[in-house]
Amino acid sequence: MKTKFLIIITLVLLLQLLLVAEDDKTGRKINYQLSLEDEIFLDTLQYYSFLYFINEINPENGLVRDRTQPESPASMAATGFALPIWAIGAERGWISREQAKQLTLNLFKFLWTAEQSDRDSAMGHKGFFYHFVDIKTGKRMWNCELSSIDTGLLLAGIHFAIQFYNNINDETETQIRNLGDKITQRVEWDFLTMPPTGKFKNTISLSWEPETGLNPIGWIGYNEALIMYILAASLDYSTIDLAYNQWLYNYEWREPYPDLAHALFPPSLGHQYSHLFIDFRGLSDSYLKEKGIDYFENSRRAALTQQLYAIENPLGWKGYDSLCWGLTACDGPGNTYNYNDKKFEYYTARGTSGKEVIQNDDGTIAPTAAGGSIVFAPEIVIPTLKSMYQKYGDKGLWGKYGFVDSFNPTLNWFNKDYLGIDQGPFVIMIENLRTGLVWNNVMKDPLIQKGLKRLGFVE
Numbered sequence: 263m264k265t266k267f268l269i270i271i272t273l274v275l276l277l278q279l280l281l282v283a284e285d286d287k288t289g290r291k292i293n294y295q296l297s298l299e300d301e302i303f304l305d306t307l308q309y310y311s312f313l314y315f316i317n318e319i320n321p322e323n324g325l326v327r328d329r330t331q332p333e334s335p336a337s338m339a340a341t342g343f344a345l346p347i348w349a350i351g352a353e354r355g356w357i358s359r360e361q362a363k364q365l366t367l368n369l370f371k372f373l374w375t376a377e378q379s380d381r382d383s384a385m386g387h388k389g390f391f392y393h394f395v396d397i398k399t400g401k402r403m404w405n406c407e408l409s410s411i412d413t414g415l416l417l418a419g420i421h422f423a424i425q426f427y428n429n430i431n432d433e434t435e436t437q438i439r440n441l442g443d444k445i446t447q448r449v450e451w452d453f454l455t456m457p458p459t460g461k462f463k464n465t466i467s468l469s470w471e472p473e474t475g476l477n478p479i480g481w482i483g484y485n486e487a488l489i490m491y492i493l494a495a496s497l498d499y500s501t502i503d504l505a506y507n508q509w510l511y512n513y514e515w516r517e518p519y520p521d522l523a524h525a526l527f528p529p530s531l532g533h534q535y536s537h538l539f540i541d542f543r544g545l546s547d548s549y550l551k552e553k554g555i556d557y558f559e560n561s562r563r564a565a566l567t568q569q570l571y572a573i574e575n576p577l578g579w580k581g582y583d584s585l586c587w588g589l590t591a592c593d594g595p596g597n598t599y600n601y602n603d604k605k606f607e608y609y610t611a612r613g614t615s616g617k618e619v620i621q622n623d624d625g626t627i628a629p630t631a632a633g634g635s636i637v638f639a640p641e642i643v644i645p646t647l648k649s650m651y652q653k654y655g656d657k658g659l660w661g662k663y664g665f666v667d668s669f670n671p672t673l674n675w676f677n678k679d680y681l682g683i684d685q686g687p688f689v690i691m692i693e694n695l696r697t698g699l700v701w702n703n704v705m706k707d708p709l710i711q712k713g714l715k716r717l718g719f720v721e
Contacts, residue, residue: 290541290698290705294640303648304692307633310664311688312351314680315344320397324369327397330663330680335394335403338412340682341369343538345419346700347689349426353699363434366423370441373416376400378448382472389449390470391416407469407477410454414490417446418539421493421710425703446709451499456480461512464504466494480505483512484525488557489536496713506717510549518616519570524563525550528613528621530590530631531683533561537637538690540710541701544721551720558638565635567616569642576617579625581671584642585649588631589613589623592668592684595675606670625672629665634687637695664688 296304318327325336326344345366352362376385377400385400386392392402393409424442427435454467454476462480466487469477481487491509495502517523527533536542542557550557572587591611599606606624613621629650636643651660658676659669667677667684693699704710 290694290701292637292640292695292698294695296640296644296696300644300648303651304644304696307647307664308350308689308692309354309356310662311685312347312356314663314682314685315340315347315689316351316357318680318682319344319365321365322368323372323398323400324365325372325395325397325400326682328394328682329667334397336397336400337394337682338391338409339393339415340686342412342416342419343682343686343690345369346422346426346539346693346703347686349422350689350693350699353697363427363432363438366427367434367438367441370420370423370438370445372400373445374441380472386413387470387472388453389413389445390454393469405471405473407471409469410466410481411468411487411490413449414487414493415535417449417493418489418536418704420445421707422539422700422704425707446493446497449497451494451497452501455499455501455505458501458504463508464501465508466490466499466505480508482509483514483527484560485527485532486535489539492536492540492710492713492717494713495716496709502716506547510547513549515553516615516619518567518618522563522567522570523553524555524560524567525553526615526619527564528589528615528619529611530564530568530588530613530628530634531611532613533564533638534634534687534691537561538634538687538694539700539704540714541694541698541705545714545719547718547720561635562638564615565632565639566642568614568631568635569639569646571614571616574617577620577623577625579623579672581625581627585646586627586653586671587646588627588629588633589621590628590631590634590684592626592628592630593677593679593681594624594626594668595670595673599670599673599675604672606673624670626668626670628668628684629659630667630684630687633665634691636691640695 326340327334328337348362348365351357352359378386380387383401390408390413393406393412394403420442424439427438429435456462456465456467465480467477468479514526544556546556569587572582573584575582589612593609595606596608610622632643632646663680667679667681669676690700694701
């Protein structure tokens, strides 16, 4: 496999790599020197992960399958990730720009015309979308929740597309911009406002269900929902100042290892998802300004913490070391593998913020946890990904879409599935590292800038 890999990539992709390097249009790439070997490896990983968003979709409506199971519904977050990923594919010559913008327009038309109502079979309500929907019809699946964060991640992808498809003389690109604005403006953020008392007062609720109403938990503390609050602020969410103060009030600041104090969130995804779209270098709000760092540095420290935790390996799992680490939400072996006092979970949010803050660590590593942090700490992430490939690739870790979702060295267990929300960060963050394409487009979006300013983000 490795010989074939080197031949194909060297001969077919090397010219493309050199052309992209000479034509850096974005200005937001990370200042990190990649070796030719690194470039070839990252291009391969990015391309294979990209294929998920071409093959695991319904091209007629643009919806993206949650995971590689034939019966899997579409995931709205994965669909949001697909929007910049299709554009990345076009920029790198993996698909045409015509194909990328047609997929985008098909999706926007579907999102705009699909049923929005309080019926339990609709695609959404009040402008929000259900977490999982039928990939053909768009109807709600599994009695799932109307999701604020999944809608937020979808909108982030939409606003990338609005900026990327900027040809005013192209009818398709004009339709994309117009429909993207309409889908954005339709969201009634106040619909998910929590009551003005209690721990979650005035914040945005996690979700709503037609059977039970508003979820009693709101978004507080540092996590993946930062992008959602930025968008809500840009759209004049009525309690945004109170909500964001409550969000910040519940941050947890610790120093798990020397010089790595940061606002905690144990699963890596919380330090990555908002950063897929927004370049937080130099950006801090009132909380982090007081701490003397920006949000990019906060995520860098979280990634370094995860590596040091694996080196320390307080629970004694096999395989953990400086080149094999990364805990986030992912599949796991499940309880059929339990033995002695060792317990194993299926899909769950795994994470660590040092040995004092461990969340569901059962020895299961997700390559996306490291891969999604490549912009923050390429010096540790790239060697980690290459080592994982070399050590475990032929054993089941590598397949048709690159790294599988997860593996457990203690059990010699390798997942058979790929998940859209875990493949997406590879494509987007590698591109942000190499050219800054996604950051460059999102950061020039007027609504994003309005939201950042409203929440007090300063450089």
